[in-house]
Amino acid sequence: MSEAPLLELRDVAKRFAIRPDLATRIADRLRRRHDPHVVHAVDGVDLAIERGEVVGLVGESGCGKSTLGRIVAGLHAPSAGTCAWRGAPLTAARTRTQRLAIQMLFQDPYASLNPRMRVIDLISEAPVAHGLWPRGDAHRRTVATLEQVGLDASALPRYPHQFSGGQRARVGIARALAVGPELLVCDEAVAALDVSTQAQVLNLFMDLRDQASTALGLTYLFISHDLGVVRHLSDRVLIMYLGRIVESAPTARLFAAPNHPYTRALLAQTPTLEATKRTFAVIEGEIPSPSSPPTGCHFHPRCPRAQDVPDRRCSRERPLLKVVGRGHRSACHLNDREVATAPEPPTPQG
Ligand code: SF4
Secondary structure (H helix, E strand, O other): OOOOOOEEEEEEEEEEEEOOOHHHHHHHHHOOOOOOEEEEEEEEEEEEEOOOOEEEEEOOOOOOHHHHHHHHHOOOOOOEEEEEEOOEEOOOOOOHHHHHHEEEEOOOHHHHOOOOOOHHHHHHHHHHHOOOOOHHHHHHHHHHHHHHOOOOHHHOOOOHHHOOHHHHHHHHHHHHHOOOOOEEEEEOOOOOOOHHHHHHHHHHHHHHHHOOOOOOOOEEEEEEOOHHHHHOOOOEEEEEEOOEEEEEEEHHHHHHOOOOHHHHHHHHOOOOOOOOOOOOOOOOOOOOOOOOOOOOOOOOOOOOOHHHOHHHHHHHOOOOOEEEEOOEEEOOHHHHOOOOOOOOOOOOOO
8 A cells, every 4th residue: 555645635725704995895785795705815726745855836926825835834724625644634733743743934034033032042942842852952952953054053142133134044944943844834935035045045955855865854845936946946846826736747847848828928937046137927917816716717817828728618617637747737728639748858857
């Protein structure tokens, strides 16, 4: 019998009730509309992550990727669907082991680090409180953890404001590593850094990833709006649009043979990591509101290929994720008559 994935989500959804603005409330009253306004932040996501894998999750701002990351990290309970950790249910009432095993890193480490605490306390607080480190050994273990992220003992007595942005990111990573996580959910973890510091922190993630098969055994869910960032880090990339995964493929294949029109549009305008100016893709049209998503394929109002699908099917019917290549799935009606024919890339990334 094959081993269960480290993490598995099935048909996970997250809805938030919102209070509409005054104009919308008046319009609702005139139309005698009484049903609540709901944002569909995550809309039926299936996801399996194997131990040691690095999965990139990419999409525009507001597509639901951070909400999905928060569901994985236990900060949001899903509205529907199931989550499993090593095959066991992962519910809102997580076990202590499950809570420690999944740690989340945020975009702004400054906001997630208590400014009144010194680094030694920031890093040792959780492992000592959970009995993972003997209190008498906290100093040595903290130094060892700092060294893992490229800092040293001189950081111990300092406060977060005494560090540069890159160093603060490293402190945040050390703090997460201190409790021995198995899965790190990195939500735009380098987005607030300048380009050269981003590269250094990405290199750190890659170094930690290289230790994945040895001591650390780390698995990553790396969330970013920037394909260029996840390209150099991920084994597999998921593309998310308005709450749904629209494409999933091994990284090399996704970049060599993208299938979904949205992924192609992202790739066409994504600068490389080497580029000095880094801006996110500008795709025709605005991302629709998740409180009133388009019918059928959510991408159809912006899709340059929608008219190639007969009978206005794109606006009527949700496309399901279908296999279009080895390890490669895409949710587009075009695949019912086209099969991705691009050759397998010669060497995988990473
Ligand atoms: Fe475009 Fe239609 Fe494919 Fe959606 S299903 S991506 S609208 S062609």
